[in-house]
Amino acid sequence: MVIRLVARVDLESLAPHVIYPRDEKEEERIALLTGIVQLVSAALERSGTSSTRGQLMFMKSDRGVIGYCAMKDEVFICEGDAERETGDALKSVVKKPEASDEELSESIHEMVKKRGKEIGDLWR
Numbered sequence: 001m002v003i004r005l006v007a008r009v010d011l012e013s014l015a016p017h018v019i020y021p022r023d024e025k026e027e028e029r030i031a032l033l034t035g036i037v038q039l040v041s042a043a044l045e046r047s048g049t050s051s052t053r054g055q056l057m058f059m060k061s062d063r064g065v066i067g068y069c070a071m072k073d074e075v076f077i078c079e080g081d082a083e084r085e086t087g088d089a090l091k092s093v094v095k096k097p098e099a100s101d102e103e104l105s106e107s108i109h110e111m112v113k114k115r116g117k118e119i120g121d122l123w124r
Helices: 026-047 083-094 101-122
Strands: 003-010 016-020 057-061 064-070 074-080
Touching: 003 026, 003 083, 003 101, 016 026, 016 101, 026 057, 026 064, 026 074, 057 083, 064 083, 074 083, 083 101
Parallel strands: none
Antiparallel strands: 003 016, 003 074, 057 064, 064 074
């Protein structure tokens, strides 16, 4: 299970801010995120931001699944291997959208660690 990226994007300016992973170079993540932001922006325009506000939405990507959830004036975007993990990561962020990036990153890290343990336990 891999969560490649979780980001917060301002809906007005489309300026992305990487939340997870915190330890990698942000420039590389921003470059990857640019294409994803364009896809999500187009999807939100088609469906209407107000009608999907607070709902987890998903689309396939070359590398797995992109999940997104529009909130008040921002959208949270997550890219991962599978819809379940991507959805879990988004849920952990959407539960407390006002939290600091460090708190959100730690919440995602704990979720990934827990899911990894569950998968590891299946092999025992």
